[in-house]
Amino acid sequence: MTETLWTVDESGIRDFSAANNEPEWLLNVRLDAFKKAEDLPLPKPDKTKIDKWNFTEFGTHAVKSAPFNSFAELPEAAQAVVGPENETQNVYVQRNGVPSILNISNELKEAGVIFTDFATAAKEHSDLLQKYFMTQVVKADEHKLTALHAALVNGGVFLYVPKNVEIKEPVQAVFIHDDQNAAIFNHVIVVTEANSSVTYVENYISTVETKQGVANIVTEVIAGNNSQVSYGAVDTLTENVTTYVNRRGVTAPNARIEWSLGIMNDGNTISENVTNLIGDGSFADTKMVVVGRGSQSMNFTTKVVHFGKHTEGYILKHGVMKDAAKAIFNGIGKIEHGATKSNAVQESRILMLSEKARGDANPILLIDEDDVTAGHAASVGRVDPLQLYYLMSRGIEKREAERLVIHGFLAPVVNKLPIENVKKQLKGVIERKVRQ
Amino acid sequence: MPQSTLTVKDLHVSIDGKEILKGVNLEIKGGEFHAIMGPNGTGKSTLSAAIMGHPKYEVTQGTITLDGEDVLGMEVDERARAGLFLAMQYPSEITGVTNAEFLRSAVNARREEGDEISLMKFIRQMDGNMDLLEMDQDMSQRYLNEGFSGGEKKRNEILQLMTIEPKIAILDEIDSGLDIDALKVVSKGINKMRGEDFGCLMITHYQRLLNYITPDYVHVMMQGKIVKSGGAELAERLEAEGYDWIKQELGIEDETVQ
Numbered sequence: 001m002t003e004t005l006w007t008v009d010e011s012g013i014r015d016f017s018a019a020n021n022e023p024e025w026l027l028n029v030r031l032d033a034f035k036k037a038e039d040l041p042l043p044k045p046d047k048t049k050i051d052k053w054n055f056t057e058f059g060t061h062a063v064k065s066a067p068f069n070s071f072a073e074l075p076e077a078a079q080a081v082v083g084p085e086n087e088t089q090n091v092y093v094q095r096n097g098v099p100s101i102l103n104i105s106n107e108l109k110e111a112g113v114i115f116t117d118f119a120t121a122a123k124e125h126s127d128l129l130q131k132y133f134m135t136q137v138v139k140a141d142e143h144k145l146t147a148l149h150a151a152l153v154n155g156g157v158f159l160y161v162p163k164n165v166e167i168k169e170p171v172q173a174v175f176i177h178d179d180q181n182a183a184i185f186n187h188v189i190v191v192t193e194a195n196s197s198v199t200y201v202e203n204y205i206s207t208v209e210t211k212q213g214v215a216n217i218v219t220e221v222i223a224g225n226n227s228q229v230s231y232g233a234v235d236t237l238t239e240n241v242t243t244y245v246n247r248r249g250v251t252a253p254n255a256r257i258e259w260s261l262g263i264m265n266d267g268n269t270i271s272e273n274v275t276n277l278i279g280d281g282s283f284a285d286t287k288m289v290v291v292g293r294g295s296q297s298m299n300f301t302t303k304v305v306h307f308g309k310h311t312e313g314y315i316l317k318h319g320v321m322k323d324a325a326k327a328i329f330n331g332i333g334k335i336e337h338g339a340t341k342s343n344a345v346q347e348s349r350i351l352m353l354s355e356k357a358r359g360d361a362n363p364i365l366l367i368d369e370d371d372v373t374a375g376h377a378a379s380v381g382r383v384d385p386l387q388l389y390y391l392m393s394r395g396i397e398k399r400e401a402e403r404l405v406i407h408g409f410l411a412p413v414v415n416k417l418p419i420e421n422v423k424k425q426l427k428g429v430i431e432r433k434v435r436q
Numbered sequence: 437m438p439q440s441t442l443t444v445k446d447l448h449v450s451i452d453g454k455e456i457l458k459g460v461n462l463e464i465k466g467g468e469f470h471a472i473m474g475p476n477g478t479g480k481s482t483l484s485a486a487i488m489g490h491p492k493y494e495v496t497q498g499t500i501t502l503d504g505e506d507v508l509g510m511e512v513d514e515r516a517r518a519g520l521f522l523a524m525q526y527p528s529e530i531t532g533v534t535n536a537e538f539l540r541s542a543v544n545a546r547r548e549e550g551d552e553i554s555l556m557k558f559i560r561q562m563d564g565n566m567d568l569l570e571m572d573q574d575m576s577q578r579y580l581n582e583g584f585s586g587g588e589k590k591r592n593e594i595l596q597l598m599t600i601e602p603k604i605a606i607l608d609e610i611d612s613g614l615d616i617d618a619l620k621v622v623s624k625g626i627n628k629m630r631g632e633d634f635g636c637l638m639i640t641h642y643q644r645l646l647n648y649i650t651p652d653y654v655h656v657m658m659q660g661k662i663v664k665s666g667g668a669e670l671a672e673r674l675e676a677e678g679y680d681w682i683k684q685e686l687g688i689e690d691e692t693v694q
Contacts, residue, residue, distance in 0.1 A: 385491050390528035393488050394542035394596060395516035404541060408532025408579070415532075 007183070008061045010034060013151060016062055020119045023126045029133070033140040033150035040144040043244075045270050047328045047360060048299035053268055054242050055145055058214040059181025062154055067100040068093060068176075075207045078174050081234070081425055090115060090171040096182035097154040108167065114160035115171055118187055121158035129158060132189050137220035137248050137276075145244045149185055149216045156186035159200060163193035163224070170199040170232075170421055177206040177213075177237060184215035184241070192227035192255075199230040201421055204265075206238035213241035213267075221249030223257050225279070232260040232422035236429060239266040239294065246272045253279030253308065259286040260417040262426040264433060268296055274303045277311035277342075288317040289413050289426060291433040292325030292357070302346075303332040306339040306372075315346035318413045320406050320434070321357035329361040331376065337368040344374040351409045352382050353402070406434050439466030439632055440503050440519055440603035442487075448497035449479075449486045455496070456482040456693050458660035464604055464635045471638045471646055471671060474657035475679055477692035480639045481525060483657075484608045488522040489515055502604065517546055519603030523593035523610050529581040535592065536562065536576040539599050546600075565598045568628065570621050586613035594625040604635045611645040623648035643675035656682055658691040 008016075013034055017027040042050060068074055071085040074093065082091055090108060092115065093101040099117040108115065114125055121129045134140045140150035157173050175186060190200055204215070215237055223229050229249065237243055243265050249257040257275050275284035284304045292298055304313030315331050333344030344367075350359030363376035383405055391401035410430060417423040442464045449457040456479045464470050472480050486493045487500055489512040500507040502518050510518060530538070539562060544552045562576060569591045581589055590610055597605055607626070611619055626636070626649055638645060646654075646668065654670040655662045656679070664670070664682055674682075683691060 384528070387528045387530055389489075389491055389512055390524065391530070391538070391541075392512040393516055393522055393524070394538075394600065395513055395545040396541050397513050397545065398511070400541060400545070401513075404533045404538065405530065408530050411532030 006056060007058050008152060012061060016154070020122065022122050023130070025126070025130050026122050026133075029140065030151045033147045036141050037144055037147035037151055040141065040147050043143040043145060043270070045299040045301060045328070046330045046362065048270070048297060050270060054212060055148065055214055055216065055244060057212055058183035059210070059212075061152060061183055063096045063179045063182045065095040065098045065179055065182070067098050068095055070101070075176065075178065075205070077205045077207060078176055078203070081203050081205070082172065082174060089169055092117060092157050092173045094155050094173070094175050096177060096179045111165045112162040113165060113167065114158060116158055118153065118156040118158060125158065125160070128160060129189070132191060132220060132222060133187070134218075134220070137222060137250050138218050138246060145216060146218065146246070149187070149218050152183070152185045152216070153187045154183070154185045156188045159190045159198065161192045161196040161198045161227075163195055165196045167198045170201050170419065173200070173202040175202065175204050177204065177241070178208045180208050180210040180213070183213065184217065186217050188219040190219070190221045190229055190231065192223050192229055194225040195227060196224070197228035199232070199419055201232040201419060203233070203425070204235040204237050206236065206241065209238055210240050213238070215241050215243040215245065217243070217245040219247040221257055223249060223251045223255035223282075225252045226254040227252070228256045230258045230260070230418055232417070232419040234262040234422060234425050234429060235265050237265040237267060239296070241265070241267045243267060243269040245269065248272070248274045248276075249284070250276045251279050251282035251284065254281040255279055256283040257285075258418050259288070260419050260422045261286070261288040262422065262429060263288065263290050263298070263300065264429045266294060266296060269298045271298070271300045273301070274305070275313065276305045276307065277313060278307045280308040281310045282308055283312045285314045286316070287413050287417055289410050289430070290317070290319035290327060291322070291430055292319065292327050293322040293433060293436070295324045297326045299328045299330070301330040301332065303334065304344060306335040306342040306344060309338070309340050309342065311339060311342045313344045315348070316413055316416070317348045318410050319350045319359065320353065320409060321350060321359050322353045322434075324354070324356035326358040327360070329359070329378075330364065331362065331378070332364045332366065333374055333376070334366040335369050335372050335374065339369050340371040342369070342372045344372070345376070347377045349378065349409070350380045351406070352380070353406070403434055440635060441465050442520070442604045442635065443501045444487070444498070446498040447483070447486065447495065447500065449482055450494045450496050451482070451492055456660055457486065459498070460660070460662055462655070462662065464637055466603060466635045467632045468653065469636045469638070469649065469651045470653045470655065471640060471651040472655045472657055472662070473640060473643070473671060473674060475691050476641070478657045479660040479693050480657050481608055484522055484606045484637075484639055487606060488512060488520060513545070516602075521597055521600060521602035521605040523597055523605065523607040525608040525612065527581050527589050527593060529579070531579050531582055533580050534577050535580050538580045539596065542596065542600055562599065565595050565625075569595055569625050571595065587615070587618045590614055590618070590622055594622050597629065598625055601629070603633065604637070605629070606637045606639065608639045609641070610638065611640055611642060619645065620648060643671045646671045658682070658688055660693045663688070
């Protein structure tokens with residue numbers, strides 16, 4: 001029996017829930033999950049051993065950060081992603097766990113759109129939250145980390161788009177990590193009712209170093225009939241934060257979910273991104289870009305499961321590993337029996353820049369239906385010395401030649417990202433990570 | 437500015453431990469056009485790769501200097517910035533890097549930080565050169581050499597040559613795989629470079645290229661050495677009579693590198 005060190009106990013959870021005036025159902029979900037967390041096993045990401053990783057020890061469950069009151073008070077890195085205050089309509093800024101800025105246009109309010117922080121959603125939209133919070137997309141009892149998440153959730157957003165409402169401008173959430181004692185347990189729920197559409201972009205920004213931090217993030221996307229969700233994320237958490245991030249969606253008939261994920265954390269990271277294509281004719285597209293450096297170890301599982309007929313799932317992931325960084329890319333396309341005329345396509349590529357960097361790409365197709373199409377491509381390799389020779393033979397210095405090759409390697413994914421803001425941000429983040 | 441001089445002396449080069457070049461001597465000055473001819477497997481491309489600094493080729497003996505500077509002591513990019521250029525027989529394909537982005541990096545590599553070429557000026561220059569080479573404008577936005585046809589790759593090498601304006605250029609089989617129209621266009625680009633500040637070494641199997649670009653000097657390479665040199669008339673005789681008369685004259689049975 002291994003002994004798990006818990007930073008929080010049951011009474012801590014009760015206190016936290018009471019301090020936020022949470023409804024009783026939520027407290028009960030927390031307490032139930034907390035009990036289960038003790039005995040549930042860790043998830044088993046393929047080819048990465050995580051039993052020595054720190055998912056449970058962190059400074060404080062709820063640090064008392066002073067909220068930011070205006071864009072001007074935000075750290076530079078956050079200002080860079082939100083744009084000018086007067087032009088940015090729909091944005092939520094959270095400082096550690098503390099809701100700071102919440103702007104939502106009158107137009108969206110009048111259309112019945114709900115965009116609010118998790119704690120407010122629990123108070124003001126309790127029934128809706130209860131309907132979706134870890135009930136159908138991600139379950140608390142899947143493993144130790146989902147249970148811990150349900151027990152300790154301390155931030156995040158709730159975005160609800162009523163039927164027939166199409167939101168043109170991206171809705172944005174910026175999660176700032178600037179206290180070394182902070183623990184990040186954010187939960188994001190995006191619900192689109194029939195015929196609606198939304199683009200949601202989130203940023204994780206660390207502006208502080210920490211000795212030992214934990215991020216345990218869960219996203220649930222519920223895309224209704226014929227609705228569209230474009231979900232972008234740029235994660236840049238600091239070196240000693242261990243991250244478990246689970247972004248998962250389900251589709252009703254003819255719904256579409258597009259994921260644009262830039263996972264640029266500097267610490268150990270387990271990323272799970274799953275789309276369950278339940279409804280006939282629904283669609284999922286995941287594009288992911290990763291840059292690893294230092295000695296971090298990362299595992300990315302991207303999975304599309306086809307239940308409905310005529311469903312389409314696309315996965316495109318490119319990663320660059322520097323220094324002694326290590327990444328496992330697991331791509332899974334699963335077509336269930338009865339999901340006729342479905343198409344599962346995936347491509348994973350890793351470029352290693354040093355002798356010590358490691359990469360592994362595992363494409364998996366699990367097909368339980370005859371009348372389908374599927375395809376996969378995967379490659380893991382080092383920089384081609386002849387490419388560098390060619391570039392250098394034109395007078396370009398080795399560093400710059402390498403930079404061109406790296407950008408070039410990621411460009412086929414970055415250039416196809418459907419969200420302009422995410423594309424622009426990622427170009428900047430990639431540039432910084434590649435240079436250092 | 438004085439004319440540049442590339443001097444190759446007693447050059448011996450090996451690949452994977454096998455000696456390919458066995459003592460090459462050659463001098464190219466600004467204003468001069470040289471051609472190196474010879475059958476396959478005699479070391480012609482090895483010479484060009486060794487001058488540029490290809491990572492697989494090892495110089496075991498001899499010297500290469502450009503205006504007295506030791507080329508062999510320079511990295512590949514330093515050689516390029518010193519004034520050398522190699523139009524490659526098989527240019528690399530680089531995904532995700534557009535032709536324009538690459539060319540601009542190459543131009544800026546020769547300029548001080550803060551003195552980068554303006555985008556407008558660069559585009560004007562590139563468009564002009566592309567017109568001359570009869571290249572589609574969209575080639576500037578395509579990824580470097582990716583999916584280019586053989587002819588497009590060759591034109592693109594010459595586009596780089598015209599943009600970079602080196603002191604001494606080596607063109608490694610720039611004529612291979614080109615039809616006659618493409619050959620004319622490529623030759624037009626190369627001839628436009630002619631001048632006192634530009635020296636050129638063309639490596640080719642065929643005399644055909646030399647109908648469009650008249651060389652001042654022609655060298656024949658066999659068994660890893662230059663075995664005969666002459667003027668443009670040498671190329672014409674090779675075209676008419678082949679290489680056998682040289683082999684007989686020199687008592688060579690097998691011209692390839694042993």
